[in-house]
Amino acid sequence: MQSTRLLAGLGLALCLGCALVPAASAHGHEPDDRRHRDSHAQQRPPADFGPLRQSIHAHRHDIGRGPAVPAHVRIVKGKPLPAGWGSRLSARQLQHLPQYRGYEWRRAGSSLLLIDSRSGVVHEALLGVLD
Template identity: 45%
Template structure:
């Protein structure tokens, strides 16, 4: 009798352990699928930052308004193009040889912050603008060797494509 009771308890404990393990695995799967990928990895909800494949045409409506979930600056757009593709456009158009910003100023250049004072900001050439995605209320600027997307309403940096004009 005691032996049968112990076997029943052992079987019950195994079932309980299997149930708990399956619940943990299911919750890890469910919550893992909701988590955003690390910056520049994967495509999360379909947005594209500085890595991944950009939109070659630049005017695809599906690229407009893409934002990443959990972003502190959710009101700002991402560029919708990669730095590699923008660099290819710049090389094709003969744009390059720009010197990089000094390290101290470049560290202050960040998404969601205003442009640091003292940066020589240039408008992107029209030939390049024709290839870049267009967003109402945003404009492309060049600072050093970087291409920057600026929100006109807030004058904040929306996205930075580093070393496009090396």
């Protein structure tokens, strides 16, 4: 009888403990880097990148150019980024760029690319913005 109560009590404690784990992450107990990144992420990229292009050009020395892209490699908006091209940016470089959920910035020569992080498709190519 006493062992049955003990098992029931342990089962109840286990169930309550499992119910608290998702609630903890929902209240902002995620790793600091993810919470910081997501708090600054906007929902969708803008339709017009003109004003952003000017801001990026003003910070081009802080962002820096990426490895040059050979003439045979074509980066096309709406197509996947060719494998091996488009270097990732450091946190210091990313502080000059807006963040969008589900997208990441890459450099290719003097261009900045906004890539869909799930599919690898080029959402926007800001060609020559780092010149």
